[in-house]
Amino acid sequence: MNDLDCDHDDPAQYPTDDALDLDRALTIATDLAAWASETIRHPRAGGVREKAGPADIVTQTDETIETHVRTVLRSAFPTHGIEGEEYGTHAPATPNAPYWVVDPVDGTTNYAHGIGWCSFSLGLAAPDGTPLLGVVADPWRGETFTAIRGRGAHLNGTPIQAATHTTLTGHIFLTEWAAHAHWPGLDSLLAALSHRHCTTRVMGSTALSLSQVAAGRATAAAIGEFHAVDGLPAYLIGTEAGAVALPPVPAYDEPLLLSAPGVAEEMAELWRAAQGAEA
Structure with a gap:
């Protein structure tokens, strides 16, 4: 700095x-x-x-x-x-x-x-x-x-990289509410992560939560509504650190998931199932 x-x-x-x-x-x-x-x-x-x-x-x-x-x-x-x-x-x-x-x-x-x-x-x-x-x-x-x-x-x-984990189990998932409310699919996703003994934290800053994936601290992070002002910088930092984004190109007001590459497939499966369950 x-x-x-x-x-x-x-x-x-x-x-x-x-x-x-x-x-x-x-x-x-x-x-x-x-x-x-x-x-x-x-x-x-x-x-x-x-x-x-x-x-x-x-x-x-x-x-x-x-x-x-x-x-x-x-x-x-x-x-x-x-x-x-x-x-x-x-x-x-x-x-x-x-x-x-x-x-x-x-x-x-x-x-x-x-x-x-x-x-x-x-x-x-x-x-x-x-x-x-x-x-x-x-x-x-x-x-x-x-x-x-x-x-x-x-x-x-100092250069940073997303975590090398190959499982969600025993690691951390970060998310943010949409202000005071859960977003569609979040409750189902948290239940599925809990079953895998993956710990969830809701910290209160979209930009910081997504950036923790880039630093290798969180294995994955997700937000329910992508806004460029707080999501675009962290999205770039995460993907430049090797994290996998879903969707690959975020859309305004749509959910965004960042995952360490070794858990991206497992996380994407849970993500799609949760969104489908509450569609």
């Missing part, structure tokens, strides 16, 4: 360049991740507001981080689009320009209640949605997951 000094608050430090330089983009993204992590670790200021309902909330920290990220990205990449969790979509200046996706605090409910499991998620995608770059930062563990398409995945600069 890059350490930040006060100059990093000034977006003018990054020269404007419309050419797609993924190394430069990653440097800016990891700088932003370090800044966001430091902001999240500070004592929380301001209250908590509801968005769509009591289980969908936002804090001043979410808004502060996303505002700063948008300012830096629009200065450094003026033709790029931006899609954010709190402030929606800023369209690209040209039809063939890539776009950024950002979730300033993925796991706001945990953050707002003082539970140290949330993340900062930032990614870059091609105009057709193909992920090009992903960054997921865990402020509490001092970890930053990164990936550039075709170059593998890294944790704090």
Whole structure:
């Protein structure tokens, strides 16, 4: 992770360049991740507001981080689009320009209640949605997951790989609820995993849960609704670490499963059976 000094608050430090330089983009993204992590670790200021309902909330920290990220990205990449969790979509200046996706605090409910499991998620995608770059930062563990398409995945600069397990038994499956609710097929899937003595954890951050598969900590992870702002960066990190995605290309609002390669077939069988049971 890059350490930040006060100059990093000034977006003018990054020269404007419309050419797609993924190394430069990653440097800016990891700088932003370090800044966001430091902001999240500070004592929380301001209250908590509801968005769509009591289980969908936002804090001043979410808004502060996303505002700063948008300012830096629009200065450094003026033709790029931006899609954010709190402030929606800023369209690209040209039809063939890539776009950024950002979730300033993925796991706001945990953050707002003082539970140290949330993340900062930032990614870059091609105009057709193909992920090009992903960054997921865990402020509490001092970890930053990164990936550039075709170059593998890294944790704090060190290459990582999905687990080499060949069975679900004795290992960990991570998932997330859809806000406060289970998603279709989840209950059947959890029952099948339990029968195999595979332990499930619901941690509270989509980006972090998916990233644990990349780090080899979780054997598999699944979400009921894929959203690019918190799912695309971790999806790229996971697949670049060798995890198998089902479906191979995620679709908006549809379920996504990431599995270590040695359990991908077993996990896919349970996944399809669970979805069929609750269709």
